[in-house]
Amino acid sequence: xxxxxxxxxxxxxxxxxxxxxxxxxxxxxxxxxxxxxxxxxxxxxxxxxxxxxxxxxxxxxxxxxxxxxxxxxxxxxxxxxxxxxxxxxxxxxxxxxxxxxxxxxxxxxx
Amino acid sequence: xxxxxxxxxxxxxxxxxxxxxxxxxxxxxxxxxxxxxxxxxxxxxxxxxxxxxxxxxxxxxxxxxxxxxxxxxxxxxxxxxxxxxxxxxxxxxxxxxxxxxxxxxxxxxxxxx
Numbered sequence: 001x002x003x004x005x006x007x008x009x010x011x012x013x014x015x016x017x018x019x020x021x022x023x024x025x026x027x028x029x030x031x032x033x034x035x036x037x038x039x040x041x042x043x044x045x046x047x048x049x050x051x052x053x054x055x056x057x058x059x060x061x062x063x064x065x066x067x068x069x070x071x072x073x074x075x076x077x078x079x080x081x082x083x084x085x086x087x088x089x090x091x092x093x094x095x096x097x098x099x100x101x102x103x104x105x106x107x108x109x110x
Numbered sequence: 111x112x113x114x115x116x117x118x119x120x121x122x123x124x125x126x127x128x129x130x131x132x133x134x135x136x137x138x139x140x141x142x143x144x145x146x147x148x149x150x151x152x153x154x155x156x157x158x159x160x161x162x163x164x165x166x167x168x169x170x171x172x173x174x175x176x177x178x179x180x181x182x183x184x185x186x187x188x189x190x191x192x193x194x195x196x197x198x199x200x201x202x203x204x205x206x207x208x209x210x211x212x213x214x215x216x217x218x219x220x221x222x223x
Contacts, residue, residue: 041199042216043215046211046213049210087152096165097143097158098143098155098203099155100154
């Protein structure tokens, strides 16, 4: 089983749509969870940390279910500038090593 | 806003040559990392560094790799004898005390011919 598994995508959605990404992780000792976005041939940029109670940052909402080892990201009212690859990232148990999923590509269409 | 910087942006080298990739982490950060991303693949952890020593390294980080913090601002990754399969984007990241968040530099694209 892959350590961090994401929807493969790609997702092509019209501007203004709501889109949801899902992710599962295999290491139950994982401590921290993040969503990063990565534009083509650029570095991963931290989008948001994911907290157990769920958290929202503007149009972005992240949820964590530790029992199911499941993380989600919801993007509301999507913009053209949201087009990117979204990376589900998990911090491992004993070290501050980030484990990345393969990413889900999103294209927002005009 | 403070950011991680990396040089060079692109390095081309011949197989068997040594390369040094340089990073300047965010100034008050204490944790430093190297990751790599082979084209079309996911980002992979190489090594973490704290308090002037390696905290953890992955299987990829073999004897050909080394890291150093030669002064108060730079953090370097050296590959002693490059192989074709070392061609990848190398990202440096740093993190502060009291937070698990890591911030990435723009990367160095290494091409081994």
